[in-house]
Amino acid sequence: MTLALGTEIPSTPADGKVDTIWVPTIADITKPKLTEITAGTDISNYVTLGGWSCEPSQDTISDQRENTTQDYENPGRKKISGPSVEVIDNTNTEHSEQNVAMDTLTEGAEGYFVRRYGKDTSEAFKADDIVNVYAVRIGMSSKVAIAANSVLRSKVNFTVKAPGWAENVKVTA
Template sequence: MAEIPSTPYDGNVRAALVPTVADVNAPTAAELTSGIDISCYLTGDGLAITVDQQTISDERLCSTSTFEKRGRKTHSVDVTYVDNTNSVAHAAFNEAREALDEGAVHYLVTRRNLPYETAFEAAQVVRVYPVEAGFPAEVPGEANSVTRTTSKLFVTGDPGIDVAVAAGV
């Protein structure tokens, strides 16, 4: 069997909160760079995106088996980020906490498998989630840690999944 290469996760993920995207299935690089890059605010395990797909039961009179079909999907996003509220870093380095006040509306854009520093460009594959921020909850403090906050981001519409960044503005 051929050895299959892999891409490290650390340092190869970018996450941004964008104010507007005309088409979640064809976002432009200009749209994606118009927001707040929250990648360096998120903790190492602080970007939790999941999908749960329901099952449609398909029973038939002629069979002793119950078949299944794909049902509705529920996309969920939870983020955990560094919170510098009231610290000496507050004024310059608290964008994630300020942007994620309860009720704030954004598009969360994620990109994997390119170095974090690489700018959004046409043809890159991204995911675009229209979201509304939930209540920012303080993460309980612990020794040898930093101050963190967690927020549920409610997905409010159909996301663009694995879509190419469009050329143009």
């Protein structure tokens, strides 16, 4: 499909359209089951704006040939850089009963982050939703520096472990 110059392309505001679920068990990250996701813990309301940091990238493999003046490349190893999530931290406050993210994402915990983009967070997950799944091990957490007009937050580090991650996969029934 070719677009005519000046064709307006709609965009979707991101506000209120990202879910983050902590799931203890997923049998196949390329085909997460609806029952697995709904058995998870919704930490969406704890993740701060811009607090998700998990950037997949791919190295390149140099493919130089003796008989050409050009260099070629092939896709190489994939990796995740800077994996962490910044969350509201109500530890020791009058809201400490509402501290699900900090209580769930404890150092050494293993599980899966499931992220869904583009649907209102009030919408329940359904089969055929498109999600990203990350197999992770939780690392240390650290308090985020206090700033004027801010809330108490912590940065929770994690590492991606085998079987890795799967992006843009369909939820199965």
